[in-house]
Amino acid sequence: MKTRPRLLSVSLAAVLAGSLLLVQPATAFTVIDPTNLIQNTLTAIRTLEQINNQINQLQNEAQMLMNQARNLANLDFNIVNRLRSTLATTERLIAEAQGLAYDVTAMDREFARLYPDHYAATVSGDQMALDARERWKNTLDGLHTAMRMQAQVSQNLAQDESALADLVGQSQSATGALQAAQATNQLLALQAKQSIQAQQLQITQDRAASLELARQAAATERSREVRRRFHGDGTPYTPHPVRFYGN
Incomplete structure (x- = not known):
């Protein structure tokens, strides 16, 4: 009769140990700093705006070159x-x-x-x-x-x-x-x-x-x-x- 309670104790200990092992990673998450997150988000937004501005500038320069080409096009007509x-x-x-x-x-x-x-x-x-x-x-x-x-x-x-x-x-x-x-x-x-x-x-x-x-x-x-x-x-x-x- 004494042998069965000992086995239960060992099993319970094993279950508790397993439970502790499963719970251990959850308690290891890094705490997020809201201020740092907002700052990183704003930096990403500003970077995206700069990229869009550069794209628009390149498009404007391309349009300007096309306009210059039109302005310099010779008239194929002589009277x-x-x-x-x-x-x-x-x-x-x-x-x-x-x-x-x-x-x-x-x-x-x-x-x-x-x-x-x-x-x-x-x-x-x-x-x-x-x-x-x-x-x-x-x-x-x-x-x-x-x-x-x-x-x-x-x-x-x-x-x-x-x-x-x-x-x-x-x-x-x-x-x-x-x-x-x-x-x-x-x-x-x-x-x-x-x-x-x-x-x-x-x-x-x-x-x-x-x-x-x-x-x-x-x-x-x-x-x-x-x-x-x-x-x-x-x-x-x-x-x-x-x-x-x-x-």
Whole structure:
């Protein structure tokens, strides 16, 4: 009978020992400091914010580089050759003008011959008639050149309208500052071309008007010379009464 209580004691001791062994790790946990935990959390948050800021900065720099690339992109459109072509057409019309040359030296020489301020006595009447015919031809040629220029400018307006539409489209679809500036420069080139063309047209019209005025002045001088020669250099005729049959 004494043996059984001893076994129970040994078993109970073993169970208690096992229980102590199981409970021992729970009592070994490290105590957490709340202040230290909050500080570590704030540090982690600040670190995360710095990383996000760096990411945003890199994204902004990438966008800035993309914008710079757009701003430096060249405009793949050039209208200068079209403008030069239409100007060359009007310049050709001026070069083909008949009559008095546009060259200053040649014009001065021909003008002095055909539009004199007075006729020398050695110039024959036939020569004066030939000169009058040539002056009339110069005036006609000047008017013809002016009308050809007017017709050509009228035709160029359709081309200018097409060029203007293309340039406006390029300007509106420009992706960067350089493309917009280049489109604007070509719009200014179109405006300059139209201004030059208007000056050319004005020159031909003024030339035609000047030729007509010069012709009229020369015709007046020719009439004066013809009248002078008709009267002659002697004593002009003076009327006096005539008596018939001694009356």
